[in-house]
Amino acid sequence: MDGEDRELFGRHHFFQDREEIDLSSIFSQRPAAAAGVSDGGLRGLDDVPRAALTPFMSFDDYSMSGSATSDGMLGSDFDMFGTAEAAAVEPVADSKINCCNGHPTPSTGGAASPASPNSSVSSSSAEVDGEEEPAGQCKKSKQEEEIKEQKQEAKAGDEADSDKSKKLSKPKKKGEKRQREPCFAFMTKSEVDHLEDGYRWRKYGQKAVKNSPFPRSYYRCTSQKCPVKKRVERSCQDPAMVITTYEGKHTHRSPTRTPRGSTTIFQLPAAASPAPSTASFHHHLLMQQARVLGGMQQPDANANAYAIHLQSLGSPAMQRFQLLPDCGLLQDLVPNSLVHKDQP
DNA sequence: CGGATTTGACCTGCGC
DNA sequence: GCGCAGGTCAAATCCG
Numbered sequence: 013m014d015g016e017d018r019e020l021f022g023r024h025h026f027f028q029d030r031e032e033i034d035l036s037s038i039f040s041q042r043p044a045a046a047a048g049v050s051d052g053g054l055r056g057l058d059d060v061p062r063a064a065l066t067p068f069m070s071f072d073d074y075s076m077s078g079s080a081t082s083d084g085m086l087g088s089d090f091d092m093f094g095t096a097e098a099a100a101v102e103p104v105a106d107s108k109i110n111c112c113n114g115h116p117t118p119s120t121g122g123a124a125s126p127a128s129p130n131s132s133v134s135s136s137s138a139e140v141d142g143e144e145e146p147a148g149q150c151k152k153s154k155q156e157e158e159i160k161e162q163k164q165e166a167k168a169g170d171e172a173d174s175d176k177s178k179k180l181s182k183p184k185k186k187g188e189k190r191q192r193e194p195c196f197a198f199m200t201k202s203e204v205d206h207l208e209d210g211y212r213w214r215k216y217g218q219k220a221v222k223n224s225p226f227p228r229s230y231y232r233c234t235s236q237k238c239p240v241k242k243r244v245e246r247s248c249q250d251p252a253m254v255i256t257t258y259e260g261k262h263t264h265r266s267p268t269r270t271p272r273g274s275t276t277i278f279q280l281p282a283a284a285s286p287a288p289s290t291a292s293f294h295h296h297l298l299m300q301q302a303r304v305l306g307g308m309q310q311p312d313a314n315a316n317a318y319a320i321h322l323q324s325l326g327s328p329a330m331q332r333f334q335l336l337p338d339c340g341l342l343q344d345l346v347p348n349s350l351v352h353k354d355q356p
Numbered sequence: 357c358g359g360a361t362t363t364g365a366c367c368t369g370c371g372c
Numbered sequence: 373g374c375g376c377a378g379g380t381c382a383a384a385t386c387c388g
Contacts, residue, residue, distance in 0.1 A: 372373105
């Protein structure tokens with residue numbers, strides 16, 4: 013792999029001077045590089061193994077699993093800007109995140125290249141439709157979400173209760189497993205824990221994580237009635253890596269502006285229908301990706317061409333991937349060759 | 357002053 | 373049943 017490859021695969025220096033990083037682009041980099049963009053040209057994107065594109069599939073799965081608002085979710089949650097040096101994003105199976113003992117293992121694919129965590133890019137969605145979800149955490153999340161809904165219902169239906177009883181009551185029926193919303197986790201190389209993604213988040217908790225020196229932070233979307241939450245923690249194996257787990261779907265279409273004037277990084281076109289298509293989202297997302305690949309200021313020819321090509325991938329072709337079973341594991345999504353691309 | 361963050365307490369689920 | 377760990381709540385505090 014040559015130097016350019018490294019850059020495109022998100023070497024630290026590749027992003028460090030950028031103020032804004034598009035997470036969507038980062039997600040896309042692995043397949044992009046696999047497609048040969050990284051070595052200076054659009055080397056046969058069509059030859060990209062389908063598996064290499066499955067990170068997109070993950071997005072699709074995620075978005076398609078949601079309601080009409082899913083585009084909004086993706087459009088921003090996976091559009092990451094920031095102060096962050098999002099040099100690398102490793103979406104990982106949520107259930108595999110557990111630091112130190114569950115750091116994305118080679119078997120989970122995303123971290124199939126542990127030798128180069130800083131530059132590897134991987135992604136996976138974990139459990140989208142509730143079928144055969146990979147493991148505990150997502151299922152757990154769903155269950156908790158269900159509980160929460162039940163709590164809210166109970167609260168709405170019994171306002172006479174004291175606040176204490178509201179909080180402490182057990183709405184869950186015995187033996188009834190609470191469920192969580194679909195969740196999506198990824199790893200990002202970043203100096204800041206909380207990556208700007210266009211939505212407004214309120215931190216509602218922080219917990220020390222067992223076997224990890226780094227705490228885990230809990231954020232909720234500040235939009236009213238929006239159930240989306242995210243957890244942010246650092247990998248104890250590689251403190252430079254931030255593990256972000258999104259849970260739930262935004263119930264509002266447009267990302268809100270961040271309180272301190274940061275830019276809305278992804279905004280669906282005003283003309284978008286109430287339920288903009290996933291393909292539309294992909295188009296936007298991929299264009300942003302291409303922008304990053306080609307340089308934010310001056311997209312070069314490669315990036316432009318790449319964008320065009322990605323567009324082609326991003327609509328009907330991409331839709332096909334949604335139909336693929338969500339294995340949720342990176343090794344199934346990204347060939348090892350990709351994982352190792354950025355290694356010297 | 358309003359919104360965001362911090363932080364300790366509390367709850368839940370799970371394994372033993 | 374108990375203890376542990378993860379997740380959530382909400383009062384206190386901070387900050388623009």
